[in-house]
Amino acid sequence: MRALIAALLLAMVGPSLAAETVVTDGDTLKLDGTIYRLDGIDAPEIDQTCLDQSGDVWACGVTARDRLSAYIGNRAVRCEDKGPDPDYKHRRIGICSIESEATTLNEWLVREGWAIKFEPYARGRFAAAEADARENRRGLWKGCFAEPRDLRRWNLNGARLIGGGCQAGHENRTRDKLFRVDSAMPPGCPIKAKLALRAVGYEGIYHLPGCGSYRRLKRTNRWFCSEEDASAAGFRKALTCR
Known part of the structure; x- marks a missing residue:
């Protein structure tokens, strides 16, 4: 009986573990009613568009969400709660990983090119993973994209454009493609x-x-x-x- 009580107490104070994980966007998860934004990274907004290696527009925000969801699948996810999100009062900051795996989802997303390091919150933790994704043109790095924080601010003129497909001298035309007022509604986001x-x-x-x-x-x-x-x-x- 004492062992059972101790196990229950440990589960209450330890990292959350849930059988079902709902991925709401490329860096946000929902576990048993608790929403976690993945610490130290920034993925495309769900309505964000990017350019592929051919210069064509694609729904990179939706793809980043879907890739994370597919990677998790039906496996259990554990999140270490790092405190409240300063921007979203109903959301927590989390370092999350698939049960029994050493690599966190935070690092996996950056390494696979579906998110970038988010300084100063990353504190240099994902620099090597981002450099590897950039050099090998994985995920977003194949084409050209605006930093998600610039899209959130609709920073059309000052947005930082990054990726192997960005072409010098075409910044203004590229921004017009990335900051669109006619983009299609992302699924489930009306x-x-x-x-x-x-x-x-x-x-x-x-x-x-x-x-x-x-x-x-x-x-x-x-x-x-x-x-x-x-x-x-x-x-x-x-x-x-x-």
């Missing part, structure tokens, strides 16, 4: 958002499918899967949604 100067104190306004303004909105800067994601990115709900 919330439209548009940058708006009139949204004082916010980046812009988001519109839910049931809002009166939803169908009228023709130009969309961002797509979100939940209101929490839209709010955390600095967008407020459209007045027509109330």
